[in-house]
Structures are given as C-alpha cells and as structure tokens.
Amino acid sequence: MTKSNPGNFFEDFSPGQTISHATPRTVTEADVAFNTALTGSRYALFSADSFAQNCGLPGAPIDPLLVFHIVFGKTVPDISLNAVANLGYAEGRFLAPVYPGDTLNAVSEVLGLKQNSNGKTGVVTVRTTGFNQDDEAVLSYVRWVMVNKRDAGAQATDAPPITPAPFVKGAELLLPPGLDFEGYDLGLAGSPHTFEDYAIGEKIDHVDGMTVEEAEHQLATRLYQNTARVHFDALAQKDSRFGKRLIYGGVTISIARALAFNGLANAQLMLAINGGRHVNPLFAGDTLYAWSEVLDKEDLGSAGALRLRLVAVKNQNAASFPFKNDAGEFDPNVVLDFDYWAAIPKR
Structure with missing residues (x-):
C-alpha cells in the first residue's frame, strides 16, 4: 500500500467539496529578498520600511502577488498536480495586508466540473481563500484548471461551473488599514x-x-x-x-x-x-x-x-x-x- 500522494484526478473532485491544503507557510523578509532577486521588482512600497511607514503602514507589506503565489502554491498538490494547464483567474480580491512573520494557509471549494469531449480531461473550477495565522482572510480568488482523468472510461460528475464576475467593482476595493498617501x-x-x-x-x-x-x-x-x-x-x-x-x-x-x-x-x-x-x-x-x-x-x-x-x-x-x-x-x-x-x- 503506497503512502505517497499521486494527486487528484478529474474524477476525484465533487461539487461543493472543500479542501484544506497542507503546509502553512510563514513569510519572511528572506522570501521578499529572494522574490526581488527573481523578478527584479522595484516598487518602493514593498522595498523599504521607511517608505511604507511614510504611507501610514507599520512597515513594508508583502507584495500581493507574492502572497497570491504562495497561497496558489498551497493548492497545487490537491488541485493541479495532474493539470494540463491553468486556464485563468477571476474575482481575485486582496482582503488584508500581509507582513513578514505572518503565516499563510489556504482552503479551496469546488465550484464546478466539466468533462471535456475527449474524455481524457476536464475543467475544475475552484474558489481559494488564503488565511493568516489569525484565521483572517487575506486573499480570495477563483481559478479554473484543466485536469487529467485517471481513467478515460471512468464516470465523472459534471456540475455547471459558475460564471465569474467580469471584474471586481471599484466599490469593493479595500485599502490596507492606515494607508495614507499624504507622505x-x-x-x-x-x-x-x-x-x-x-x-x-x-x-x-x-x-x-x-x-x-x-x-x-x-x-x-x-x-x-x-x-x-x-x-x-x-x-x-x-x-x-x-x-x-x-x-x-x-x-x-x-x-x-x-x-x-x-x-x-x-x-x-x-x-x-x-x-x-x-x-x-x-x-x-x-x-x-x-x-x-x-x-x-x-x-x-x-x-x-x-x-x-x-x-x-x-x-x-x-x-x-x-x-x-x-x-x-x-x-x-x-x-x-x-x-x-x-x-x-x-x-
């Protein structure tokens, strides 16, 4: 009996299924430096505590895209380890700032399933929410991913996927608490x-x-x-x-x-x-x-x-x-x- 995890295939998902993803991740200043080395990002708000403090924040927050990638990475072993391709994202909202020392984890809900006509793959739609160590939601987004079937002849459940909103409305945008651009x-x-x-x-x-x-x-x-x-x-x-x-x-x-x-x-x-x-x-x-x-x-x-x-x-x-x-x-x-x-x- 194998103890390794082969990942989920299309027929392993079910509508409404909730998946709590493994391995919480404490984000550090070293992660920030490494991410800067890999991308070359120069945005001052994420580069200097002093700049962020002049904008009313306690220090430089973690770049929201780094938060997104880390939360996304938590979901891969359960959602897309057997993926053919990640097809897209929607309804992504950054709900609270993340700072060095915060710990991130993720939970996903299956929103829709659609088997492809070739019988070999299907599209899984999920909503993932990232939380910090205080169980405060910091990020939520929808993504849809094409996943292989384990067995092309296997029965699979279809559930019409949701139609995501075309964009997040301006009135729904959240600024970090304390943000003040006067300085x-x-x-x-x-x-x-x-x-x-x-x-x-x-x-x-x-x-x-x-x-x-x-x-x-x-x-x-x-x-x-x-x-x-x-x-x-x-x-x-x-x-x-x-x-x-x-x-x-x-x-x-x-x-x-x-x-x-x-x-x-x-x-x-x-x-x-x-x-x-x-x-x-x-x-x-x-x-x-x-x-x-x-x-x-x-x-x-x-x-x-x-x-x-x-x-x-x-x-x-x-x-x-x-x-x-x-x-x-x-x-x-x-x-x-x-x-x-x-x-x-x-x-």
Missing part, C-alpha cells in the same frame, strides 16, 4: 505621475525586457512550493505537447508586473485581480516584454485606483504589433492577458 514621496518612488495623469484608454509601453532563465523559473516555483509536474519534471514533459517544462504562469505575471514599473511606478499596490489568461506558453530562454492599457479609474477618497490590462509578449517588442488578429485570436507571441486594479496616490 508619499514621488521622487523616491521613481515617477512623478499620479492618478490624475492617467486617462482611460491610454496605453503604456513598458520598454524594458527580461530573459527568463531555466534556473530562475525553477527557483521561483520552488519558492512558492508549487509542485506541478509541468514545471518541475523535465523527463515527464518529453512526451508532452511541448516536449519541455512550462514556466509557471505566476512567474510570467510577476515579471510582467516588475517590467510595468517603467510607466506605472506609483501604481504599486495591487488591490484585485479581475481576470487573467495564460494564452500561450512561456519557456526558459524566452524574453518577456509588456504593455498596459488603462481600462478604468476609481476615486477611493484617500487614494485613486487604476484598472489596468497588462499584456506580456515574448521575443518581440510589446508595442510593435497588434496582440490579436482580425479574427480576435491572440498572436502566438502573446503569453499573458491580465486585468487588475492597483492603488495609486492622488495629487
């Missing part, structure tokens, strides 16, 4: 541009590029304790569709967000994830570029919020071509289409 230093942040300087429909080419190395994406995925075979097991991927390991989509998101510093340096604090799709794979050796579009704006009183579409492109300047063709299909070089809200100071 915000635009010079130290690296940009003079505030809420009023951005217009709906404006597009920003972030100019810079970053080549993703094999060792870097492996270290990043291990940092998040994401054990998905498609990212780790090179031998198992030789007979896969692509013949090699895929870079975890969270690495793509974090690098693209780091690149967005050049043009959006003051839109530091991610408040919500409206939606995200990994539309094409990214591999080691690819070079990532990015551009953003301002989709909407919301005045939150003490701060503004920009709704931003972040598009990441591999091996081609991000602004040099249409990212969709006339039929509405993504260009093969587009790897990410990500929609989020971020807080930004007002004048």
Whole structure:
C-alpha cells in the first residue's frame, strides 16, 4: 500500500467539496529578498520600511502577488498536480495586508466540473481563500484548471461551473488599514505621475525586457512550493505537447508586473485581480516584454485606483504589433492577458 500522494484526478473532485491544503507557510523578509532577486521588482512600497511607514503602514507589506503565489502554491498538490494547464483567474480580491512573520494557509471549494469531449480531461473550477495565522482572510480568488482523468472510461460528475464576475467593482476595493498617501514621496518612488495623469484608454509601453532563465523559473516555483509536474519534471514533459517544462504562469505575471514599473511606478499596490489568461506558453530562454492599457479609474477618497490590462509578449517588442488578429485570436507571441486594479496616490 503506497503512502505517497499521486494527486487528484478529474474524477476525484465533487461539487461543493472543500479542501484544506497542507503546509502553512510563514513569510519572511528572506522570501521578499529572494522574490526581488527573481523578478527584479522595484516598487518602493514593498522595498523599504521607511517608505511604507511614510504611507501610514507599520512597515513594508508583502507584495500581493507574492502572497497570491504562495497561497496558489498551497493548492497545487490537491488541485493541479495532474493539470494540463491553468486556464485563468477571476474575482481575485486582496482582503488584508500581509507582513513578514505572518503565516499563510489556504482552503479551496469546488465550484464546478466539466468533462471535456475527449474524455481524457476536464475543467475544475475552484474558489481559494488564503488565511493568516489569525484565521483572517487575506486573499480570495477563483481559478479554473484543466485536469487529467485517471481513467478515460471512468464516470465523472459534471456540475455547471459558475460564471465569474467580469471584474471586481471599484466599490469593493479595500485599502490596507492606515494607508495614507499624504507622505508619499514621488521622487523616491521613481515617477512623478499620479492618478490624475492617467486617462482611460491610454496605453503604456513598458520598454524594458527580461530573459527568463531555466534556473530562475525553477527557483521561483520552488519558492512558492508549487509542485506541478509541468514545471518541475523535465523527463515527464518529453512526451508532452511541448516536449519541455512550462514556466509557471505566476512567474510570467510577476515579471510582467516588475517590467510595468517603467510607466506605472506609483501604481504599486495591487488591490484585485479581475481576470487573467495564460494564452500561450512561456519557456526558459524566452524574453518577456509588456504593455498596459488603462481600462478604468476609481476615486477611493484617500487614494485613486487604476484598472489596468497588462499584456506580456515574448521575443518581440510589446508595442510593435497588434496582440490579436482580425479574427480576435491572440498572436502566438502573446503569453499573458491580465486585468487588475492597483492603488495609486492622488495629487
């Protein structure tokens, strides 16, 4: 009798099932430094205690994307160890700030199941909530993932998946307690541009590029304790569709967000994830570029919020071509289409 865990296959999930995920994770300043080394992120709010304290916070919070990746990583052994692909995210809300020393854990609920016509795979929709050591919810999001079946002939339960909201409403955005941009230093942040300087429909080419190395994406995925075979097991991927390991989509998101510093340096604090799709794979050796579009704006009183579409492109300047063709299909070089809200100071 084996004691190892092969992970769940599609037929192992059931509607309404609740899964408490293993291995709580205390997040430290070392994690922050390591994540910075892997992504190159330069946002001042997460880089300096003194900067964060001038903004009314007790110290530099953990970058919400690092919180997202760590919570996501908790879910992989139970949700997506046998995944073919993570298909997308929606309804992501950052509910409370996380600081070094906080401990994160995660619980997921199965919202929907849909077997694919090939009989070999199915799509599982889950809502995951991340909690801190005080059982306070810090993050909630929906994701849907294509999972292999153990047996193509096995009976599987279908349950219509939910239709996620197209975006988080501005009125639902939460600012961290105490956040006050009165002491915000635009010079130290690296940009003079505030809420009023951005217009709906404006597009920003972030100019810079970053080549993703094999060792870097492996270290990043291990940092998040994401054990998905498609990212780790090179031998198992030789007979896969692509013949090699895929870079975890969270690495793509974090690098693209780091690149967005050049043009959006003051839109530091991610408040919500409206939606995200990994539309094409990214591999080691690819070079990532990015551009953003301002989709909407919301005045939150003490701060503004920009709704931003972040598009990441591999091996081609991000602004040099249409990212969709006339039929509405993504260009093969587009790897990410990500929609989020971020807080930004007002004048």
